[in-house]
Amino acid sequence: MxxxxxxxxxxxxxxxxxxxxxxxxxxxxxxxxxxxxxxxxxxxxxxxxxxxxxxxxxxxxxxxxFRATLEQVIDISPLIQGDRRRFGVDVVAAFLDAEDAPGPLAMMILSAADPEAHAASVEMLQTQVIAPLARWLGEPDGEGRAARLNMLWTGFLTMWRLLPIQPLADARHSSTRRWLEATTQAIVDEGGT
CATH class of the missing domain: 1.10.10.60 (Homeodomain-like)
Structure with missing residues (x-):
């Protein structure tokens, strides 16, 4: 046949x-x-x-x-579809338990010297992360809380992945993980439940 x-x-x-x-x-x-x-x-x-x-x-x-690659790797939507009460735990797990594949933060930081790539990075961060996260967080001050979350995550990921410091070497299993989960969740919970 x-x-x-x-x-x-x-x-x-x-x-x-x-x-x-x-x-x-x-x-x-x-x-x-x-x-x-x-x-x-x-x-x-x-x-x-x-x-x-x-x-x-x-x-x-x-x-x-570059833009298509950023669009592919920057996506907060899976995280904001989960249980709001577990957001801190879920987002930190996404950071710490993921494979060590090259990430969007490194792409954005290493490309900041080029004006067009920098503009694309800022635009993608705003449209793919800040805006959807702000809508999900809601009032009060959803956009401000979304910005604070991104500052927290960017600072942590920079010091853990790009400029590694020794105290964060065991971040996957340490009190740092619990702190990042709790701090993330506290920012989410600022708006009430």
Missing amino acids: SRPIEPKTSARQRDADRTRAALLAAARTLFSTRGFANTGVRDVADLAGVNSSLVGRYFGSKQGL
Whole structure:
């Protein structure tokens, strides 16, 4: 019995999806370890194992690739869909229990020297994290509380991942974890229940 022949568009679409995913994964690695200015389109394509012209085809430019990568890695929505009373525990678990993959914070910090990449980082942080978090937090002062949470998380993640200090070496299992959970939850609870 012969197998049905798949339409060529399906095979092409799967290949395009794989290529796009490979480029995004390579971009995440390079932008978060080298920064925007020190990462070239060819570097990303080489790491992804594809022709560099495909960056232009799928993303338009290196800037478009950077924005698409940020959109992919900055998403607060899974965390704000959970139990509000466990938000501190859940968000800290997302930070500390995740694999050691390159993260969006490193991408944003290492790319701050480029004005366009910096602007994209600030915009994505505002639209993908601050605004949805502020809406979820609600009144009073949802936007202020969202900003305070981001300051807390950014400070912690910077000192734990990017500029590691010895007291945070065991953050996954220490009193630091409990402090971060409690402080995060306290900011969430400022608005009442």
